[in-house]
Amino acid sequence: MTAVVEAGATDLSADAAFRAEVRGFLEANLPSGWRGVGGLTPGEYEEFRAHWRSLLTAHRLIAPAWPREYGGGGRTAVQSAILAEEFARAGVPRGGANDPFSIQMIGNTLLALGSESQKARFLPGIIDGTYVFCQGFSEPGHGSDLGGVTTRARRDGGEWVIEGQKIWTSNALTANWIFVLCRTGDESASRHEGLTLLLVPLDQPGIERRPIRMINGTSEFCETFFTGARTQVGLEVGGVGGGWRAATGLLTFERGETTATLPVRFRAELERLRDLLESRHALDDPLVRDEFAWCWTRVELMRLSGLNNLARWERGEPIGPESSLEKLMWSELHGRVTGLACRALGDEATTYSGPDPSSYFLCDEPGAPAGSVSSWVKVHFSALGETIAAGTSEIQRNIVAERVLGLPR
């Protein structure tokens, strides 16, 4: 349906040359018959990913939109989205498991708000893997209500001393640094004014990371305890008291790219579902056909809306509350896709068998075998977290109602 793509927006086609370059890179560096990382075992994936990251770094494709002086590719935001789309289609990662935090989140925030010395120190180090970040935002007492965080940082000479606890820290064990939203203001400071975003090294006695086991059986995130943890003064991103602005800005940086990649990934997952349903003759059932058509429609609606959003983003219009609509759409769709797979699997879906999924957030990777029970079932459980993480569905609806429709708080 490539003609449909021409109807809306630009399909990012102004950068056809860059797209060809990316495809050329993929062809030159992937084995023939490559189906996607979904076809690898977890061990094979880990090995592939490390090698792949080095390759991307060498080709300046790991942070394509960062300035070249820091090791980036000096590319435009649109070209970055094109790269993301092509990589999603080929079923290869953009970098390491922590790079969404290191590059998309804190790296982009440093570029926008960081001091020169922070940029010079961290950006090249993020690219070459010296600094591997995770995110310290949510606390047991403050998830949706992030503005009320209580982890405290106080000055002690040339250092900050941090006391408190963060939770749901994704990929904390593979990181060596963390960006932490701390309260630095006194009681007279407003809720938001009293916050500072600090960069903190993880390997120190004052920080303990304890893995939390999730419903899908894995332990991808942790509780992180700060007891007299220390970091240098000068590592405040956006200045002392600038934490709320930095944190909220940080969350917007990856939006242009997810608009480009989500439809690709969800379409690939639907194709796997289709293969599964056809192999089980499940499509003989009219209810299954109806549900599949509903899911297919949702993905296509997402794709067409995405093209429109991308056109506006390309023109420099910020993607604001529309991203809440996108998040609601895919996160609530996902459980229905995986639910349909489980229905087709029937009793089999009460067990685990076959290869595990190669990733637990979003769809399983392209290349994953259609019939792997464990793959479908574990992603089905992971999907439960997708309507909670990165802003719950309830919060997203509030955002849309208040900021798009203007309903009163």
Place this chain on the structure above:
Amino acid sequence: MDFSTNPDHDSIRQSVRSLLDKLGTEQDVRRAMETERGYDTDAWAALSQQVGAAAVGVPEELGGAGFGFAELAVVLEELGAALLPSPLFATRVLAVEALVRSGDLGVRPEIESLVAGELTATLALSATGGVWAPGKTEVVARGEREEFVLDGHASFVLDGAAADVLVVAALLDGVPHLFLVDGRAEGLHRTPLETVDLTRHQARIVLSATPARLVQCAESAESVIAEVLDVAAIALAAEQLGGAQRCLDMSVEHAKNRIQFGRPIGSFQAIKHKCANVLLELDAARSAVWTAAWSVDHAPEDVPVLAAMVKAHCSEMYELAARECIQIHGGIGFTWEFAAQLYFKRAHSSALMLGTPHDHREALVRRLGLGTAV
């Protein structure tokens, strides 16, 4: 093409809106829907002659205004928002599409009259129980060359009682064909149906040896009808988009102004979430409807899938928007006097007309080439 900033669309939208501001108020709607004809002739004259609405998307060499189906979708969206009863859908979307797509040079004079707003028309296709499939038509034709007569009946004919011309699907030697029938023809009996949606009149027609003229289809009549039904589904989806947006606008306005328990009811999360849910479905629909409308002219091979997709989605979206509009308005929402009931009935009927959401999802599966049982 970026639909959100297309200047052609903006100017067409503006002309239709200015006209509707004057001639398409809720009062106008209620007055027109109670008439026997089912629409106001002055409003139709203004729409078809001043704005040229029936000529949009028809090539200039056939007397049309040029532009494309995407521009017609803009007109339909605005009309869907206002709910103004109008012969536009039956005339331009059903009849004119069928005649143009037939490729019959002999019907050019009819096309020209229709797009100029001089005559109105409709398509009679549905058999008993509302089956819209050419092979199932319950009208039979006999005769030859220039002289045919039709016998049988059709129902759910939009504007069937008032239309000047009817395009009728009939079986000739067991094969579906299209015929032109004059609204005042001998042996044609037209009975208005008592419709739920008073803004869209329908009729049942009975034909007894009714004289008719064959429309020569370059491809088969069956393929012409299939194309018309897909295009009509997209057109209806554009209307549904306009209507649903109006429902959401009313809901939000009320939620901001209605005070209970010392605060606007829009400050309650339940109300916010209802509005957000409607917006989610509406926002998802927009790009798809525009893409579908654009594809009618520029990527017709994509139309069958897009038509099925947008009709299913927009039907459910409009029903949700209308239902929540009533719910958010509380007791008032339930009255005859308040506008919500008009939108709800249009949403209800639009969802069932030209195929239910389930029918379209079934068609989608088939058109995507899935499964063996289909």
